[in-house]
Amino acid sequence: MTAPLPKPETLSKERLRLWLRMLRVTRQVEAALREKLRLEFDSTLPRFDVMAALLREREGLKMNELSRRLRVSNGNVTGIVDRLADDGLVERIAIEGDRRATRVRLTPAGCDAFTVMAQAHESWVNELLDGVDAEDAHHIGELLHRLPADTGAR
Amino acid sequence: MTAPLPKPETLSKERLRLWLRMLRVTRQVEAALREKLRLEFDSTLPRFDVMAALLREREGLKMNELSRRLRVSNGNVTGIVDRLADDGLVERIAIEGDRRATRVRLTPAGCDAFTVMAQAHESWVNELLDGVDAEDAHHIGELLHRLPADTGAR
DNA sequence: GCTTGAAATTTTAAGCTTGAAGCAATTCTT
DNA sequence: AAGAATTGCTTCAAGCTTAAAATTTCAAGC
Numbered sequence: 001m002t003a004p005l006p007k008p009e010t011l012s013k014e015r016l017r018l019w020l021r022m023l024r025v026t027r028q029v030e031a032a033l034r035e036k037l038r039l040e041f042d043s044t045l046p047r048f049d050v051m052a053a054l055l056r057e058r059e060g061l062k063m064n065e066l067s068r069r070l071r072v073s074n075g076n077v078t079g080i081v082d083r084l085a086d087d088g089l090v091e092r093i094a095i096e097g098d099r100r101a102t103r104v105r106l107t108p109a110g111c112d113a114f115t116v117m118a119q120a121h122e123s124w125v126n127e128l129l130d131g132v133d134a135e136d137a138h139h140i141g142e143l144l145h146r147l148p149a150d151t152g153a154r
Numbered sequence: 155m156t157a158p159l160p161k162p163e164t165l166s167k168e169r170l171r172l173w174l175r176m177l178r179v180t181r182q183v184e185a186a187l188r189e190k191l192r193l194e195f196d197s198t199l200p201r202f203d204v205m206a207a208l209l210r211e212r213e214g215l216k217m218n219e220l221s222r223r224l225r226v227s228n229g230n231v232t233g234i235v236d237r238l239a240d241d242g243l244v245e246r247i248a249i250e251g252d253r254r255a256t257r258v259r260l261t262p263a264g265c266d267a268f269t270v271m272a273q274a275h276e277s278w279v280n281e282l283l284d285g286v287d288a289e290d291a292h293h294i295g296e297l298l299h300r301l302p303a304d305t306g307a308r
Numbered sequence: 309g310c311t312t313g314a315a316a317t318t319t320t321a322a323g324c325t326t327g328a329a330g331c332a333a334t335t336c337t338t
Numbered sequence: 339a340a341g342a343a344t345t346g347c348t349t350c351a352a353g354c355t356t357a358a359a360a361t362t363t364c365a366a367g368c
Contacts, residue, residue: 011291015283016276018291019183025298026180027225029173034356046324063347071181073326078348080324100333100346122170129169131300137165137172140297144179146285188326200354217317227356232318234354254316254363 029128036124041117046072046080048121051089051106051114060093060105089113183282190278195271200226200234202275205243205260205268214247214259243267 030045037043053069054061063081067074081104084090089110093103106114129137184199191197207223208215217235221228235258238244243264247257260268283291 011288012276012280014288014291015286016279018286018295019279019283021295021298022176022180023184025301026176030177031225038357044323064345071185072324074347075327075349076325083323098334098346102347122166125170125173126166129173129301132169132172132297134165134168136297136300137168140294141172141175143286143290143294144175146290147179147283192327198353218315226354228317229319229357230355237353252316252364256317 029125032128033121033124036120037117040120041113043117046076047084048114048117050077050080050084051110052118054090054104054106055111055114055118058105060103062095062101062103064101066104084110183279186282187275187278190274191271194274195267197271200230201238201243202268202271204231204234204238205264206272208244208258208260209265209268209272212259214257216249216255216257218255220258238264 034045037045037048049070050066053066061069063074063077066081067077070077081090081092085092088107090104091107093105095101095103132140188199191199191202203224204220207220215223217228217231220235221231224231235244235246239246242261244258245261247259249255249257286294
């Protein structure tokens with residue numbers, strides 16, 4: 001007896017089911033992280049993302065680069081940086097030789113604040129993904145890495 | 155020689171890496187779907203989600219139930235349903251015996267419109283998850299299912 | 309019947325998000 | 339060097355999202 005025929009329809013449904021499950025898990029984790037950030041640091045995920053991107057680049061990033069790294073619209077970054085700057089966590093610095101662009105970087109206060117948040121963030125994720133051992137994590141990561149969606153330009 | 159010691163730190167980092175990758179893939183797929191919905195149907199993901207929830211329940215759902223199923227705030231659902239109702243795709247129906255609640259259901263036009271969109275949506279997901287065979291899909295699904303985040307109440 | 313409390317929904321304020329339009333500065337072309 | 343296209347950023351309109359406050363209605367308890 002041969003193996004059962006793979007119905008052409010099944011694969012599509014299976015992928016749809018996987019997508020819905022990924023979406024649900026991701027949203028759940030995001031919601032948990034958002035609430036934690038709000039309650040413990042009176043902050044938000046977008047703010048965290050911006051600060052995370054800036055931490056690595058001590059000389060700062062252009063708005064341009066920031067929006068490309070985070071994969072969000074440039075108009076979006078403007079607002080988030082505005083609010084972070086109001087709070088004294090980041091600062092806009094003029095770029096010599098190009099008066100159109102500005103460089104954004106963490107202030108010392110922003111750097112300190114983010115360091116604390118990042119540590120908490122990692123431990124929250126660690127708790128939320130409880131039950132995933134290193135092997136699973138690595139395995140899922142590999143599978144996800146195969147998706148076209150994970151291969152886009154940085 | 156014994157197996158390498160599992161550093162306590164490694165697992166946490168590995169989970170963090172997995173989370174960041176899941177987040178990136180999910181956002182990428184969401185962005186693609188959002189754009190498709192906008193260009194081809196002049197619609198949005200939240201509208202799609204609401205209509206999807208309503209399709210199964212031909213008698214409709216209370217705002218209450220809708221917001222619980224979609225896991226979004228009730229105030230949020232109000233706005234989305236408002237706009238769908240403006241477009242004649244859903245309708246609010248009074249519930250006899252309780253003047254506080256309303257039942258929302260797809261209009262025939264909404265039902266037709268969603269059927270077309272749902273078909274396109276499935277094929278988009280199928281393309282976006284190209285490279286994931288049925289076995290992979292099933293496997294990742296199982297792993298995700300183990301997460302505490304996927305075990306919450308429906 | 310009246311009051312108190314709970315339930316269903318809407319409203320509100322603040323922030324996030326996008327795509328498109330608008331501005332200013334730079335670079336390219338001729 | 340003048341005009342044209344490009345680049346970098348902000349502004350804008352519309353919609354999504356949440357948490358919290360406000361409204362209206364229902365359900366008990368007294």
